[in-house]
Amino acid sequence: LKILTIVGARPQIIKAAALSRAIREDYSETIEEVIVHTGQHYDENMSKIFFEELQIPEPNYNLNVGSGLHGAQTAAMIQGIENVLNDENPDCIILYGDTNSTLAGAIAASKIHVPVVHIEAGLRSFNKAMPEEINRIMCDHVSTYLFSPTKTGYQNLLKEGFKENINDANIDNPAVFHCGDVMYDNSLYFSRISDEKSDIIKDLELENKEYVLVTVHRNNNTDDPQRLSQIFDGLIDIVKEFKINIVLPLHPRTREKLKSLTEEVLEFIQNNEHFKIVDPVSFLDMIQLEKRAELIITDSGGVQKEAYFFKKPALVMRKETEWVEIIEAGAGVLIDSEKELMKKSFSKFYKAEIDFPQIFGNGKAANFICERLISNHSS
Ligand code: UD1
Ligand code: UDP
Missing domain, CATH: 3.40.50.2000 (Glycogen Phosphorylase B;)
Incomplete structure (x- = not known):
């Protein structure tokens, strides 16, 4: 064949x-x-x-x-x-x-x-x-x-x-x-290899630190300046309120669009010690970041599933998702680009005890x- x-x-x-x-x-x-x-x-x-x-x-x-x-x-x-x-x-x-x-x-x-x-x-x-x-x-x-x-x-x-x-x-x-x-096949297979080989936690100086993993690249979020700024406003509020770190491996599409943010927001996300915006990371590094995160905020299809595979709650920055089982299981919530909903959902899911039945x-x-x-x- x-x-x-x-x-x-x-x-x-x-x-x-x-x-x-x-x-x-x-x-x-x-x-x-x-x-x-x-x-x-x-x-x-x-x-x-x-x-x-x-x-x-x-x-x-x-x-x-x-x-x-x-x-x-x-x-x-x-x-x-x-x-x-x-x-x-x-x-x-x-x-x-x-x-x-x-x-x-x-x-x-x-x-x-x-x-x-x-x-x-x-x-x-x-x-x-x-x-x-x-x-x-x-x-x-x-x-x-x-x-x-x-x-x-x-x-x-x-x-x-x-x-x-x-x-x-x-x-x-x-x-x-x-x-x-097939992504679940991969996450199971590479989880241990990631534990052995990835140095990302050390490299980003995240040992013993709590952080939220964030990814954003959907065209409706990146290409609409209002949505993009709502998202970053929400993340900044979470940093200020919870004193938690944000790790954001940035998709090239999103990097190009950052200039639509205000000077004030750019200055905060580039210089605040809690914000770690990095280039896209390798898969083994990504798995490590997912496994150690407190919570994941994403608009990615794959990352919302991997959050589930590694038993992390996901705030999904979309109006709807094709991965409805995650939302139905109570392990994720659709927050669109609403900053108030992001903050409210963060409080609700941070340290929450959640079940992750096997659905993949x-x-x-x-x-x-x-x-x-x-x-x-x-x-
Ligand atoms: C594409 C997919 C999307 C998927 C995403 C995964 C389509 C319509 N969209 O979106 O479903 O979720 O990949 O990441 O197929 N760029 C670079 N370097 C690269 C690749 C892209 O700089 O190696 C920049 C370019 O400016 C490019 C922009 O990113 O114009 C968007 O790339 P494109 O492949 O068109 O769409 P994605 O947003 O990556
Ligand atoms: N991913 C990665 N490095 C990163 C960001 C994502 O290895 O910096 C992986 C992630 O673990 C997942 C896949 O890329 O397996 C998801 O791809 P993406 O978010 O680009 O697209 P989508 O799944 O939304 O189509």
């Missing part, structure tokens, strides 16, 4: 590690993987660092597409992926998540009849103003194999007309599976996916 994997953005590289590892350890005789990097993310600390640390094979192709408007970026990827598909002639294409790289792979492959495998299928925020919502819906609807990490995602697919227990799947008769989350599978999602792909290929 020859699969062609598309990665492009940081979280996809991380997700791809789980399947690559399963192939290397358990299916090297049966599955051959070709990796294509679209080049959507290209800074060393947004891309290369993850290949090294997560032991993902070097990409066989890099399309070097880089940043751009949605249309130009996606179009360049479609063209590049189509060429590689024609050269490599794989049995299927593997697509992760909901980025423009996902959508490009879906369009390129489905048009030339290469079966699409979508990992992280069925997730819905029901907010089509998000570029990711468009990407995931479009990808799901040209997929032949849809692997959903959560029950809700699986149910969403059934509501959209996908059928259970499909044999001999094809694009008109696709097969859907509920299989757990058993850490073997990648093996489940490999088994299904192999059995469908040979049937």
Whole structure:
């Protein structure tokens, strides 16, 4: 079975590690993987660092597409992926998540009849103003194999007309599976390695200090100066009131937008001893930061899940989330960009005792996916 994997953005590289590892350890005789990097993310600390640390094979192709408007970026990827598909002639294409790289792979492959495998299928925020919502819906609807990490995602697919227990799947008769989350596979696998190898706590002088881990990069938060300033006002209030540290590994998109903040806010976040704004960190460092945090404030899809994996409450800076189970479990709360709600929720969740029932599978999602792909290929 020859699969062609598309990665492009940081979280996809991380997700791809789980399947690559399963192939290397358990299916090297049966599955051959070709990796294509679209080049959507290209800074060393947004891309290369993850290949090294997560032991993902070097990409066989890099399309070097880089940043751009949605249309130009996606179009360049479609063209590049189509060429590689024609050269490599794989049995299927593997697509992760909901980025423009996902959508490009879906369009390129489905048009030339290469079966699409979508990992992280069925997730819905029901907010089509998000570029990711468009990407995931479009990808799901040209997929032949849809692997959903959560029950809700699986149910969403059934509501959209996908059928259970499909044999001999094809694009008109696709097969859907509920299989757990490959990111959970990764967090379990790399947790101990992170304990052994990461020095980030020492490097940031956080030993014996309490801190909140923050990430922000969603376009509606970064590109709207009012929302961005509400978020930073809220964080500053938390620092002042609770005398707690904030650690914020800053996405390049957000770094570019900081200049929309007032001089006063910039001066505070750059010079106050409690604020630690750093460049994006490696995955092993990120796990360490997540594990030691008191609480996590984020608008990231992946980071809100990892908060849950490591049993940390999450304040989610969005109006809605596709990871509804986290909110339903009472382990997270949607705070949008409301600073008052941020402060109130912080008080409520700080030091709170919370249950984290297992809702993201058993850490073997990648093996489940490999088994299904192999059995469908040979049937
Ligand atoms: C993309 C995904 C988003 C995902 C995020 C993960 C889309 C539409 N969005 O958002 O779903 O959550 O990745 O991080 O696909 N930049 C750099 N260096 C890099 C990469 C980006 O400086 O290596 C800067 C550029 O100014 C670029 C901006 O970040 O214009 C945005 O990058 P882009 O990949 O378009 O979107 P993300 O916001 O990263
Ligand atoms: N991550 C990381 N370093 C960072 C920030 C995030 O390794 O500085 C990891 C994080 O642990 C998670 C993934 O990147 O596995 C989430 O990616 P991101 O927040 O960029 O995108 P999203 O999940 O929202 O699409």
